[in-house]
Amino acid sequence: MKKALFAFVLLVSFSSNGQLGSISGLISSESNEALPGATVVLVGTVRGVESNLKGNYVLKGLKPGSYTVKVSFVGYTPSTKEVTILGAEQREVNFNLSDVTELQGVSVSAQAGVKGNTFLPQVNEYTITAGKKNEVIVLDNLQANLAMNNSRQIFSRTPGISVWESDGSGIQLGVASRGLSPNRSWEFNVRMDGYDITPDPMGYPEAYYTPPMEVVDRIEIIRGASSLQYGPQFGGLMNFVLRKPDLSTKLVVESQNTTGNNGLFSSFNYVGGTSGRLSYTTYYQKRRGNGWRQNAYFNTDHSHAEVSYAISNKLKVGGQLTYMQTESQQAGGLTDVAFAQNAQQSLRARNWFSNPWFIYALTADYIIDTESKLSVKYFGTTAERNSIGFTRAITEIDPLGSRQVDRDLYQTNGIELRYLLNYNLGTWKNTVATGLRYFHGDMTRKQVGVGSAGNDMNFTVQGLYARDLSFQNINYAAFAETILRPTDPLLITLGARLEQIDTHMAGQSGLSAAGVPIATVPSRRGRSFVLLGAGAEYKLSPNTKLYSNIAQAYRPVLSSDLLPPATTDIIDPNLSDAKGFNFDLGYRGEISNYLTFDLDYFYLDYANRVGTISQTNSEGKIYQYRTNLGHSVSKGAEAYIEFSPTTAWLKHQRLGNISIFASVAAIRARYLDFKTTSVVSGKIVEGNLAGKQVENAPDKINRYGITYSKKGLSVSWQISDISQAFADASNTKTPNAAATTGLIPGYQVQDISGSYKFKKYAQLKFGVNNITDARYFTRRSGGYPGPGILPADGRTWYVGLNVKFVN
Structure with missing residues (x-):
């Protein structure tokens, strides 16, 4: 390749x-x-x-x-x-x-006016976004610690986004919306430039790769109704759009170098440009540091190359290569007592994690005529997830013996064909977006290997892995969605998606007492179904509109769902995908360049949740049975408002520009039904989680901020105010000894960031994150890299210099 x-x-x-x-x-x-x-x-x-x-x-x-x-x-x-x-x-x-005065499409705010998010146009390249709740996070509009991928700042203006702040290295992103789990953003369909970058959206959708935010032009987020055109998610689409080649010059050279406390050093270097029909970009980023906590060293390398060429005025082809190499020491979890004593301490010194990631893509765009165009994307990933460490309860002291090694190997390939057509139906001027998709994902999972007794990152094992399994997912999909425009202010969307998913698992599930491999019972399942959706948009003024949509969604049975934790456990042979729907009703728009707003009500129905209960077999023995058990609903209101009083009220802004934003969300995520069992004195006792708050789902996610700009100076302050959540579905308040269950207290954290441009080609960036040095956490981990409380970072600072030369 x-x-x-x-x-x-x-x-x-x-x-x-x-x-x-x-x-x-x-x-x-x-x-x-x-x-x-x-x-x-x-x-x-x-x-x-x-x-x-x-x-x-x-x-x-x-x-x-x-x-x-x-x-x-x-x-x-x-x-x-x-x-x-x-x-x-x-x-x-x-x-x-x-x-x-009217602004259309994706745009970057000028020096005066609001500095925040914007919205997607009705048709975004080959995708229909009309009638859907969506946001565009323009990275150039933010004052944030981009060198460390600070997601609290990056998603500050996107209402309802919960963030797991348990990875201070910035390597991995854990975000969710509307009461869903932030675990490596797995409820989002995560893409980069429109193609998949996760191990397997159909079987293992965890996002282990996040591009450096210094090279991201914008982040496009489409909430649940994106399922019609992108597939398996309740949370919606999250698409990282990288900076494209500079079309105005043959050569742009840029270097961004950042330093900070705890040994932080980041160097981002970029070259790009356009010469005739040829455009190109390439970047390299090196980031390393010791982390805010003890035993939290990280060292990452990112590189990327992209080229595109207009073969003719109708046809453009391109290619991308992306590679990431990481070395990350995992500080592990803490008990509640240890966290209160010193949140920076670490009780694990020998836990390491690495996930080398290689992504490739070939693209072609063909303009058939002024009303139709065609796009083809071929993409793939060759990647790994490697960990070594002592991962038992944090209450157990590391005996300094052999560590456990777990390794995943991923190989994926896919192709998506998209076709967009503008057509007339009488006097109606309509648009239809259709597509076909093929995806093949292979995952090899090697677990519970006996590793070295040293302190370094070494993934060699002694003997066989106790578990050695292979998973395969093959997905075919066809989708179509149309915009009908009966009148100028009104449009209606209708869409459908057909899915076919085939899953296969085989391999070794364990070792006998004599060390002989135990073969798992091969599992193969196939299912097909149709998702339907509809939406509408009504323009109240040239820049404001009402929007609404309802669309079915689903979450495929994951590879981990098919894997029994013990040989005596049983998986329901009829285990089915989680299904439900998303509904949105909102009002959004812009008033000149001094006010941007988006207010909406949402309802997310999540049925067929997978769970495990105890049952008794014909011999009277109790076993664990994994099947579809749960049903939850998340509903609430989200609001984003950004206002520039200086632009609105002052004709001449000699004192500079001020922009104020509020991003607030009131969310009620509750179980309607979730059957549970426990074993008491050898007997099964049944229960139900009905009425319980969904785990890791705070009821309040509020963020506020203000930005002041004058000439080359821009400074932003923001505060995040997040309510309490629970670490488990039983809503346990008193933490257990291992700190894996219990309350996750609410918290407030403040950040200040700024930049100063001088000499046209240079920019100084600076900031302090968590300026009050608050002690808080957003996650109680039940497994790697914990278990236990994973503290968020305390006060940190950074300063960087960006220089850019244009030929």
Whole structure:
């Protein structure tokens, strides 16, 4: 794969524009000021560039013919011109754009006005987002510790997002919404540039890879109704969109270097640009530190290369390669007593974790005509999850003997074909988005291996793994969704998704007392079903709208659900996927550039939850039986409001710009039914969790902040106010000795971050996270890397220097 992509780069690098024409010119405002960063596209083609710092643009390599050039820029009315090229003619076409208050699509706020999230347009590339609850987190709009992927700051303006702050290294992301579990973001369908980056969305959806936020342009979040076009999730879609090649210049070189306390050092280096039909980017990030807690050392390397080439004005192809290597020491959990004494201490010094991750993708986009286009993405992942350590209850002292080694090996391949068409139905101007998907995931799980007795990260084992299993998931899907526009203010969406999932498990489930492998009973299951959904959107004004949608969702039976924890346990042969639906009703919009808001009510129905109960067999022996037991509902209200009083009330902002935001969520996540059993004096006692609060689901998630900007200076302060939650579904308040169950207290934490731009090419970044040095935790772990309380970081600081050179 690497050799093929390299050959492709060489091929396109030596391509020549020959005797072809070009279109160039200047883009300016009505006051004749140059507009750098304006988007210039040839309508009906894949060709496009951006204006440079002087407002100039150039489109090269054009065959003779007629073209429509469209120019757009945030806050200005788009302009189009018809241009004809004869032979190798070099045409000069200038654009003078007029101001406009309406903002459409994904945009970055200007210096004045609000600084926060924005919304997706009705159609986002090949995906319909009309009528859906969605957010776009524009990273350039944030003052945050991006070097450490500080998710508390990154998702601050996205209401209802709960965050597990148990990984201070920033390697892994644990977020969720609306009362779902934040465990490695597994209730989201996590993608990067539109393709999967998790081990297996159908069998093991945990997100072990997170791209460095310094290279992320934006994070697109579509809540539950995204299931129609993206598949298995109740939480919705979370798509990391990386920075694309700079279309205005041949070469951009950027370096961001950050240091902080606890030995933090991060160096992010980026090169990209566009030359004719060829665009390219590459980056490398090195991040290491000792962590806020003892025994929390981390050392990570990220690298990425991307290239795209317009073979013709209709066809563009590209490729991406991404690699991550990590070395992370796991400090382990604490008891409640130990946490109160010293939250920075660690009772585990020999626990290590590593997850090398290699992702590749090949893409092709073909513009059929002005009303239709086609996209193909082929993608795959070769990755590992490796851990070694002493993982028993935190109340047990590490005897310094052999450690347990667990390893997962992942190999996935997939392809998605998407087609978008604008069509007329009478006087209605409609849009339909359709697609086909194939995905093949293989996972090899090797567990309970006898490792070394040393202190280092060493994953070699002595003898056989006690458990050695293989899982395979094959998924076929077809989906279609349409926008019907009966009137100008009203649109309706209708959609359906057909899924076919085949799962297979085989291998070794354990070792006998004599060390002989015990083969597991092979398991194979297939299921197919249809998901349906509908939505609507009504424009109350040019910039405000009502939206609503309802869509079915599902969560596939995971690989871990098929794996019995003991050889005597039994898995229900009819174990089925969790199913339910999402409903949203909201009102969102913008008022000029000084107010952005989104208010909504949601209802999430989650049925067929998997659980384990005790049963008695024909011989009178008690065994554990895993089956579908639970049903929960999450409902509540979410609100995001950001307001700039200086932009709204002051005509001349000589004192600078102030932007204030509030992101609040009131969530009630409760079990309607969840059958349980316990064994008392040899007898099974039945119970039910009906009425209990769903674990790891706080009722209140509120965040507030203020940003002050003037010329090159921008400073933000924010506070997170999160209510209590429970670590288990039984809502145990008094913690057990091992600290795996019990209350997770509410907390408040404050951050301040800022930046200062100078000399046009340099920027200083700085900040203090958790400025009051609050002691809190968001997670009680029942397994690796705990068990026990995993404290969040106390006060930390950082300072960085970014330099950028443009040729």
